[in-house]
Amino acid sequence: MNDTRSKVITEDQAIATIESGMTIGIGGWGSRRKPMSLVRALLRSNVSDLTVVSYGGPDVGLLCAAGKVRRLIYGFVSLDSIALEPHFRAARQAGTIVEPVEYDEGMLQWGLYAGSLRLPFLPTRAGLGSGVMDVNPSLKTVKSPYADGEELLAVPAIRLDAAFVHMNRADARGNAQYLGPDLYFDDLFLGACEPGRRFVSTEKIVATEDLLKEGTFHTLRINRAMVDGVIHAPNGAHFTTCEPDYGRDEAFQKAYVDAARDADSWKAFSDRFLSGDESSYQSAVSAWRAEVAAAKEASK
Amino acid sequence: MSDSPALADVIAVACAEAWRGDGEIFASGMGVMQMLGARLARATFEPDLMVSDGEAFYVAGDLPIGGTNKTIEGWIPFRSVFDTLAGGRRHVMMGASQIDKYGNSNIANIGPWAKPKAQLLGVRGGPGNTVNNATSFFIPKHQSSVFVPVVDMVSGVGYDRAKKIGGFIAKRHDLRRVITNLAVLDFATPDNAMRLVSVHPGVNVSDVVANTGFELVIPADVPVSRAPTAEEMDAIGRIDPKGLRHREIPS
Numbered sequence: 066m067n068d069t070r071s072k073v074i075t076e077d078q079a080i081a082t083i084e085s086g087m088t089i090g091i092g093g094w095g096s097r098r099k100p101m102s103l104v105r106a107l108l109r110s111n112v113s114d115l116t117v118v119s120y121g122g123p124d125v126g127l128l129c130a131a132g133k134v135r136r137l138i139y140g141f142v143s144l145d146s147i148a149l150e151p152h153f154r155a156a157r158q159a160g161t162i163v164e165p166v167e168y169d170e171g172m173l174q175w176g177l178y179a180g181s182l183r184l185p186f187l188p189t190r191a192g193l194g195s196g197v198m199d200v201n202p203s204l205k206t207v208k209s210p211y212a213d214g215e216e217l218l219a220v221p222a223i224r225l226d227a228a229f230v231h232m233n234r235a236d237a238r239g240n241a242q243y244l245g246p247d248l249y250f251d252d253l254f255l256g257a258c259e260p261g262r263r264f265v266s267t268e269k270i271v272a273t274e275d276l277l278k279e280g281t282f283h284t285l286r287i288n289r290a291m292v293d294g295v296i297h298a299p300n301g302a303h304f305t306t307c308e309p310d311y312g313r314d315e316a317f318q319k320a321y322v323d324a325a326r327d328a329d330s331w332k333a334f335s336d337r338f339l340s341g342d343e344s345s346y347q348s349a350v351s352a353w354r355a356e357v358a359a360a361k362e363a364s365k
Numbered sequence: 366m367s368d369s370p371a372l373a374d375v376i377a378v379a380c381a382e383a384w385r386g387d388g389e390i391f392a393s394g395m396g397v398m399q400m401l402g403a404r405l406a407r408a409t410f411e412p413d414l415m416v417s418d419g420e421a422f423y424v425a426g427d428l429p430i431g432g433t434n435k436t437i438e439g440w441i442p443f444r445s446v447f448d449t450l451a452g453g454r455r456h457v458m459m460g461a462s463q464i465d466k467y468g469n470s471n472i473a474n475i476g477p478w479a480k481p482k483a484q485l486l487g488v489r490g491g492p493g494n495t496v497n498n499a500t501s502f503f504i505p506k507h508q509s510s511v512f513v514p515v516v517d518m519v520s521g522v523g524y525d526r527a528k529k530i531g532g533f534i535a536k537r538h539d540l541r542r543v544i545t546n547l548a549v550l551d552f553a554t555p556d557n558a559m560r561l562v563s564v565h566p567g568v569n570v571s572d573v574v575a576n577t578g579f580e581l582v583i584p585a586d587v588p589v590s591r592a593p594t595a596e597e598m599d600a601i602g603r604i605d606p607k608g609l610r611h612r613e614i615p616s
Contacts, residue, residue: 139487140489140490141486141489142487149484158483167478167488169491170489171451171490171493172492189451189493190533190534191490191493191496191497192492193530193534194527195495195526196473196478196520200518246420247420
């Protein structure tokens with residue numbers, strides 16, 4: 066490994082490049098393989114007025130709860146095993162997301178793909194006739210120039226100022242690997258992002274020659290030309306899934322949802338888990354798990 | 366087993382029936398009853414269907430709901446789901462928090478979209494599903510707050526809107542069936558208004574009418590939804606050994 070070419074940085078170094086008003090894409094899907102350590106670092110920063118692009122889960126919820134989201138481009142926000150995300154709901158119901166942009170899931174893919182191909186838009190049928198167009202008059206249609214003449218929805222390209230994704234493995238230069246069942250759209254988030262702030266957090270940094278020890282070459286969908294910074298973040302997707310390294314921490318996710326029910330319990334949760342840096346977060350989670358296990362033992 | 370089948374079993378069969386005749390396409394179920402229906406159809410009368418584990422794999426055999434011992438026969442990550450639905454080779458059964466007479470459906474929010482009274486999931490894949498592939502619905506509680514004259518947000522496109530688009534979409538738009546705890550409904554009427562197909566055992570047509578917030582097309586003869594066959598009961602037992610269906614539909 067050539068250390069002079071290393072892109073390894075910390076979460077806080079990555080977040081130090083983010084400015085208020087930027088457009089940030091967050092990889093993963095719902096409560097699956099989310100770059101949560103980067104999101105937690107973003108929560109600790111002073112940046113605000115963000116445009117967030119996400120197949121949303123707790124990343125969106127936490128950023129909404131912290132009042133950092135001005136504009137949100139999303140197809141859904143869900144915790145998967147718990148259908149509804151409490152902070153996102155609260156923010157939408159209070160009207161604090163100034164500019165929600167709601168897309169069909171496939172439209173969101175198309176917007177990111179157009180962005181990564183540097184096209185102005187990509188055509189699709191998804192969204193036509195739906196409420197997505199009723200509530201968003203800026204969406205335009207385009208007529209096929211061929212004999213069919215079909216009118217299609219032109220999904221505008223999404224360009225990002227920064228992208229965060231979480232991978233199972235990466236080398237120090239940014240070649241990254243997913244070992245789970247689905248890449249989701251992480252390659253498109255990186256592709257749609259301006260070079261400079263494309264960040265990959267990873268469970269484990271490995272030597273380049275070890276990348277194929279745990280998965281076939283098919284798993285190498287992120288290469289170093291797509292990445293500007295690599296962050297070593299063991300358990301960094303917690304509490305979302307990071308298969309096969311770990312599954313979702315369902316008990317903690319439930320505690321997160323329960324804590325969102327009122328301001329006091331959310332403050333207690335934030336104080337306990339989100340007031341320090343990533344290592345404090347991970348220690349607080351370990352301590353919480355031990356408490357839960359002890360309580361379970363005591364109630365037997 | 367008692368003489369009369371459990372309601373959840375009748376409904377499982379009614380859900381399975383939605384995929385009858387579909388052949389070798391992706392039968393996709395969003396939710397326990399929907400998944401049970403897809404797997405039951407494949408296990409019995411529609412053996413060529415492809416079904417997934419709900420995550421990223423096509424599975425062969427009768428994988429129990431929530432089961433982990435999978436025989437994987439293919440890979441279907443989200444990106445491939447989008448490709449498959451845009452290619453029309455899929456029939457999805459979704460849920461709906463609201464649905465209207467022409468099948469416009471809503472899973473996004475209740476109240477005005479700009480500032481909803483209740484934010485739900487967001488439109489998810491509803492817009493793309495309903496203009497690209499066949500779509501059915503399972504609704505566990507048939508009531509007039511769900512079967513509404515106008516939905517608050519169109520996350521799934523109904524027949525009236527599809528016709529307005531015209532062309533490719535109008536020609537292929539295909540909302541198949543709506544299965545509820547009371548009845549089976551479809552859109553097989555001249556103007557594609559929702560029609561009552563059958564009522565579940567013990568349910569009267571008047572119960573369905575009283576719990577629907579718009580005028581349904583009611584045929585002169587409304588049959589009772591059929592009971593599962595012995596073969597179907599065996600398959601239901603294999604696919605849902607823990608009886609998760611009874612949590613959705615208590616008898």
